[in-house]
Amino acid sequence: xxxxxxxxxxxxxxxxxxxxxxxxxxxxxxxxxxxxxxxxxxxxxxxxxxxxxxxxxxxxxxxxxxxxxxxxxxxxxxxxxxxxxxxxxxxxxxxxxxxxxxxxxxxxxxxxx
Amino acid sequence: xxxxxxxxxxxxxxxxxxxxxxxxxxxxxxxxxxxxxxxxxxxxxxxxxxxxxxxxxxxxxxxxxxxxxxxxxxxxxxxxxxxxxxxxxxxxxxxxxxxxxxxxxxxxxx
Numbered sequence: 001x002x003x004x005x006x007x008x009x010x011x012x013x014x015x016x017x018x019x020x021x022x023x024x025x026x027x028x029x030x031x032x033x034x035x036x037x038x039x040x041x042x043x044x045x046x047x048x049x050x051x052x053x054x055x056x057x058x059x060x061x062x063x064x065x066x067x068x069x070x071x072x073x074x075x076x077x078x079x080x081x082x083x084x085x086x087x088x089x090x091x092x093x094x095x096x097x098x099x100x101x102x103x104x105x106x107x108x109x110x111x112x113x
Numbered sequence: 114x115x116x117x118x119x120x121x122x123x124x125x126x127x128x129x130x131x132x133x134x135x136x137x138x139x140x141x142x143x144x145x146x147x148x149x150x151x152x153x154x155x156x157x158x159x160x161x162x163x164x165x166x167x168x169x170x171x172x173x174x175x176x177x178x179x180x181x182x183x184x185x186x187x188x189x190x191x192x193x194x195x196x197x198x199x200x201x202x203x204x205x206x207x208x209x210x211x212x213x214x215x216x217x218x219x220x221x222x223x
Contacts, residue, residue, distance in 0.1 A: 003156075035213075042215035043157075043199055056211055090157065100203070101147070104157040 002026070004093050004105035012111045018079040021108045025072050025093030031055075032074040033102060034066060037088040046089075049074055050097040078110075086112045115140045115202040117183075119214035126190050127222050134185040134217050136174075136200030145203035146183045148174055152196045160185075160198070170194070195221045 005024045013019050025032050033056075034046040045058040049068035066076045072093070078085055088107040094100035117138045126132055138144050148160040161169045163176045163183060174185045183200060200214035 043201075043213045045211040045213055048211075058211060092157075101159045101162065102149075103159075104149075106156055 004091060004103055006089075006091050006105040006108050008108060009106065010109050010111075012113065013081050014113050015081055015083060017081050018077065019081060019110060021076045021078075021089055021091075021110075023074045023076070023091030023093075023105060025074070025091075026103055029093035029095050029103070030072050031094045031097040031100065032068055032072065033092045033094075034074070034076050035090040035092065036060075037090055037107070038086075043090070046076065048097065055097055081112045083112050086110060114212050115144070116212035117146065117200045117202050117214045119198075119200050119217050121217045122215065123218045123220070125220040125222060128192055129189050132185075132187045132190045132194065132219065132221075134198050134200075134219065136183045136185065136214055138181050138183060138202065140202070144176070144183075146174075146176065147201045147203065148172070148183075148185050149199045149201055150196050151199070157199070190219075190221045192221045192223060195219055 007022045023032055031050045033048040036044045046060055047054055047066050048056040052068045063079045068074045088109050090107045091105045092102035094102045117136055120135050147162045149157050150160040151157045172185055172187045174183050176183050197216050197218050199216045202211055
């Protein structure tokens with residue numbers, strides 16, 4: 001099976017802009033989670049979607065939002081970008097939600113100038 | 114929130130020495146915990162999960178409910194173990210805030 005894919009792989013934006021990142025899970029996986037990875041904060045959970053519904057949410061401002069489509073593909077949107085949003089954004093999928101093993105994508109590296 | 118903490122940001126040990134990466138959790142109930150590993154230039158991947166009680170690449174982790182810990186151990190470190198290690202909770206229920214450990218960078222010195 002193909003692994004989790006994320007597009008784009010690299011992105012440069014300026015403050016105040018918005019960005020949309022995409023994640024295609026492993027075929028058959030219905031849960032998609034998003035994470036922000038930075039050198040200082042490590043890995044921080046953003047949210048999880050399962051069957052098109054947000055199931056869990058991390059401690060991020062409302063500028064960070066997401067959605068999941070009927071084919072389980074997911075998008076994450078960040079509005080009004082700030083310099084501190086520069087990070088590697090990881091997507092992970094699992095067959096079900098809860099205690100399932102997650103499979104990670106390569107990430108989208110976002111640089112906000 | 115379902116929170117785990119990793120007190121060490123960096124751990125450096127010599128090849129052949131024992132390794133212990135610490136992880137503590139702070140939520141009630143029966144936790145489901147994982148260790149994920151990220152080798153240089155590779156994707157984050159599962160190392161092991163507590164429910165399976167298996168040993169992967171010589172690593173083991175035991176859930177200690179009394180100490181609320183899930184430390185990762187290996188008796189003899191190898192250079193290829195150098196990586197970033199994350200302890201992670203699983204969302205057993207919906208509407209929980211999941212807080213991963215900040216990660217421990219393990220460096221194995223030759």
